Amino acid sequence: MNMRLSRLPARRLMTAGFAACMVMSTPVFAHNPMCECKELDGEQIRCTGGFSDGSGAPGVTLDVIGYDETILVPGKLGQDSSLTFKKPDGEFYVLFDAGPGHIVEIDQADIEAP
Numbered sequence: 001m002n003m004r005l006s007r008l009p010a011r012r013l014m015t016a017g018f019a020a021c022m023v024m025s026t027p028v029f030a031h032n033p034m035c036e037c038k039e040l041d042g043e044q045i046r047c048t049g050g051f052s053d054g055s056g057a058p059g060v061t062l063d064v065i066g067y068d069e070t071i072l073v074p075g076k077l078g079q080d081s082s083l084t085f086k087k088p089d090g091e092f093y094v095l096f097d098a099g100p101g102h103i104v105e106i107d108q109a110d111i112e113a114p
Contacts, residue, residue: 035096035104048082056081061097
């Protein structure tokens, strides 16, 4: 046993151990990614991303991808956590990618019309 620890009174060791357990058992609050896309008119779509804890997502990657996996519109969310782009002619989906475990895909059929 470490000589320093053996000199500490048992009560202090128990208190330190209890405090360490409390810190290690503190719950981690998850924040899930969220993204919503709306058609503004017949030609523009606006997507807004963020997290379930209310935080925004400026700078997060938001790509528009064709069904053949071609990136049609590479993008990043602006300071207001949104990106507006011209609606592609073919079939597509939107990929909000804030990192591993924080990905949202929105198919064109799920984009809200005006």
